[in-house]
Amino acid sequence: MAGTDRNRELITGGPAIILVEPQLGENIGMVARAMANFGLSNLRIVNPRDGWPNDKAVSAAAKADHVISGAVVYETLEAAVADLNFVYATTARPRDGHKPVRGPVAAGEILRGRESAGERTGILFGRERIGLRNWEVGLADEIVTFPVNPAYASLNIAQAVLLMSYEWMKSGLSHPHETAFAKAEVEPAEKADLHGLFAQIEEGLDARGYFRSETKRMKAVDNLRAVLTRPGFSTDEIAVLRGLFASFDKFSRSGQRKAAEAGDEE
Amino acid sequence: MAGTDRNRELITGGPAIILVEPQLGENIGMVARAMANFGLSNLRIVNPRDGWPNDKAVSAAAKADHVISGAVVYETLEAAVADLNFVYATTARPRDGHKPVRGPVAAGEILRGRESAGERTGILFGRERIGLRNWEVGLADEIVTFPVNPAYASLNIAQAVLLMSYEWMKSGLSHPHETAFAKAEVEPAEKADLHGLFAQIEEGLDARGYFRSETKRMKAVDNLRAVLTRPGFSTDEIAVLRGLFASFDKFSRSGQRKAAEAGDEE
Numbered sequence: 429m430a431g432t433d434r435n436r437e438l439i440t441g442g443p444a445i446i447l448v449e450p451q452l453g454e455n456i457g458m459v460a461r462a463m464a465n466f467g468l469s470n471l472r473i474v475n476p477r478d479g480w481p482n483d484k485a486v487s488a489a490a491k492a493d494h495v496i497s498g499a500v501v502y503e504t505l506e507a508a509v510a511d512l513n514f515v516y517a518t519t520a521r522p523r524d525g526h527k528p529v530r531g532p533v534a535a536g537e538i539l540r541g542r543e544s545a546g547e548r549t550g551i552l553f554g555r556e557r558i559g560l561r562n563w564e565v566g567l568a569d570e571i572v573t574f575p576v577n578p579a580y581a582s583l584n585i586a587q588a589v590l591l592m593s594y595e596w597m598k599s600g601l602s603h604p605h606e607t608a609f610a611k612a613e614v615e616p617a618e619k620a621d622l623h624g625l626f627a628q629i630e631e632g633l634d635a636r637g638y639f640r641s642e643t644k645r646m647k648a649v650d651n652l653r654a655v656l657t658r659p660g661f662s663t664d665e666i667a668v669l670r671g672l673f674a675s676f677d678k679f680s681r682s683g684q685r686k687a688a689e690a691g692d693e694e
Numbered sequence: 695m696a697g698t699d700r701n702r703e704l705i706t707g708g709p710a711i712i713l714v715e716p717q718l719g720e721n722i723g724m725v726a727r728a729m730a731n732f733g734l735s736n737l738r739i740v741n742p743r744d745g746w747p748n749d750k751a752v753s754a755a756a757k758a759d760h761v762i763s764g765a766v767v768y769e770t771l772e773a774a775v776a777d778l779n780f781v782y783a784t785t786a787r788p789r790d791g792h793k794p795v796r797g798p799v800a801a802g803e804i805l806r807g808r809e810s811a812g813e814r815t816g817i818l819f820g821r822e823r824i825g826l827r828n829w830e831v832g833l834a835d836e837i838v839t840f841p842v843n844p845a846y847a848s849l850n851i852a853q854a855v856l857l858m859s860y861e862w863m864k865s866g867l868s869h870p871h872e873t874a875f876a877k878a879e880v881e882p883a884e885k886a887d888l889h890g891l892f893a894q895i896e897e898g899l900d901a902r903g904y905f906r907s908e909t910k911r912m913k914a915v916d917n918l919r920a921v922l923t924r925p926g927f928s929t930d931e932i933a934v935l936r937g938l939f940a941s942f943d944k945f946s947r948s949g950q951r952k953a954a955e956a957g958d959e960e
Binding site: 457461463464465466467490491492501559575576578580581582585589590591594597598601614628629632633635636637638651652658659660661665668669672673675676677680681682 | 703727728730731732733756757758788799840841843846847849853856857860863865867871880895898899901902903904917918923924925926927931935938939941942943945946948949953
C-alpha cells in the first residue's frame with residue numbers, strides 16, 4: 429500500500445526487537461520493514477545463521493535502511509538483553525511456567541508504560557522453525573502469545589514482529605479505538621434541507637400522476653420520507669440528490685421520445 | 695513460530711478478503727497464510743495479473759491449502775462484492791470523502807457485529823504499488839486505515855491482511871462490544887442491488903447529457919455513488935428509490951411543457 433510521506437518525521441525508539449538465531453536474510457529484512465512501519469528502530473540479532481551484513485536482508489527491507497544499518501549483532505542472548513530492564517518472550521502457545529502470559533494488546537500497553545517510565549525494554553523472537561528454547565524463554569520477564577487459529581498457528585517471525593510493532597504503535601495513541609483516525613461521521617443537515625428534498629420529489633411525482641389516490645399518496649409519501657430520512661443525509665449529500673432528481677425532472681432523454689409515450693422500458 | 699495443532703478444529707468463515715488485481719503469486723500465498731492464522735477462509739481475487747491457479751501462491755501459502763483451493767477469481771470488483779452486504783476498503787491514508795474512516799480495532803468489531811447479525815461482509819485490498827483506485831474505494835461502505843509511521847507507510851498486502859485478520863480474530867475473543875452491533879437497524883442490501891441503482895441513475899443521466907465531459911463524469915459518478923453507498927440502504931429502500939427515479943425518468947409532467955423547455959423553475 430503506497431502512502432509513505434518522506435517529509436514526515438521518522439518515528440524511532442521503543443522496545444528493542446531481538447531475533448534469536450534467525451536463518452533467512454529475507455525474514456530479517458521483512459522484520460526491519462515491519463518495525464519501520466510502526467515506528468520501531470532498535471533491531472538486535474543473536475547469531476544470524478548467514479552472517480551479517482546480509483544482502484538479502486537489505487533488499488527485503490524495502491528501504492527500511494535506518495533499521496538495517498542500525499542493527500547490532502550479538503554472540504549470545506544474554507549479551508543482547510544485558511542493558512534492558514524488561515523483556516518479553518514471544519511464543520506460539522502459552523508454556524508451563526511461572527511467568528505471566530499476555531496477549532499482544534496488554535503487552536503493548538505494558539511496554540509503553542515501562543518505556544514511558546524510563547525503562548529499556550525488548551521483545552524476543554525465536555528461530556523460524558523451532559522458536560525459542562525453554563532456557564531462552566527463561567531469560568524473559570513475561571511471555572506474549574498470539575490469538576492464532578489453533579489448527580493453523582504458523583505465524584512467521586516477520587508477522588509476529590509486525591503484530592507486536594503494531595500493538596506498540598497503538599499503545600501510544602491516546603484513544604486507540606478511534607481518535608487517531610478522527611473522521612467525523614456525516615453531520616446531518618438541518619431538517620429544512622431534508623424537507624426541501626421531500627418537496628421537490630413529491631411535487632415531481634404529483635405532476636406525473638404517480639399517486640393514484642389520496643390514500644395511496646399518504647402511504648407512498650410516508651414511505652419515501654422514511655427512506656430519505658433514515659440515512660441522516662448531510663447538506664452536501666442532499667444537494668447531490670436534488671441535482672439528480674432535477675436532471676431527471678427537467679431534461680428529457682435527448683433525441684428520444686419520452687419513455688412514457690414510447691413504453692419501451694420497464 | 696511453530697505451534698500448529700492439526701487435531702484442533704480449523705476455524706473458518708468470517709469476512710471475505712478481496713484482493714484487487716494482485717500482481718505477485720507470493721503475496722497471494724502469504725495472504726492465504728495470514729488468513730488461516732486468524733481463522734479466515736473466504737478469499738476472492740479480482741483479475742490476478744499472473745492468472746489462476748498460481749504455483750507461487752501455493753508454495754507461499756505454507757499449507758494454508760483450504761484458503762488457496764477455495765479462492766474464487768472474479769473479472770470485476772462489482773462481481774466480487776455482489777453478494778455482500780457491507781464492505782471495507784483498506785487505504786494507507788484517509789482520503790477525502792464522505793465515508794467513515796475506522797482503525798483496525800473498530801473495523802474488526804464492526805465486522806464481527808455485522809457477521810453475527812447474519813450479514814455477509816468483505817474487505818478490499820488494492821494492488822501492490824498503487825492500492826485501490828478512487829472508484830473502487832467508492833464501492834465500499836467504510837474505509838479502514840492503519841496507524842502506520844507516516845514517514846514509512848509501505849505496508850504490503852499480506853501485512854495489511856494479517857492485521858485485519860488478527861483484529862477479526864481478536865474481536866471474537868470476548869464479547870463486550872457485540873451487543874452494540876448485534877442488529878443493524880437496517881440490513882444492507884446485497885451490493886448487486888445497490889449497483890443496479892447506480893446503473894439506472896447513471897444511464898438516465900447519460901441519456902440527458904448530464905455529464906459534460908469524461909473527467910466531470912468520473913467525478914460526478916464518484917460523488918453520487920458515495921452519497922448512495924453511505925446509508926447502507928436495504929433492499930426495500932433501494933426498491934423505493936428505483937421507483938422514484940423511474941417515475942421521473944419515464945413520465946413527463948402531464949399536460950405541461952417540459953421544465954427544461956419552460957425554464958420556469960430552478
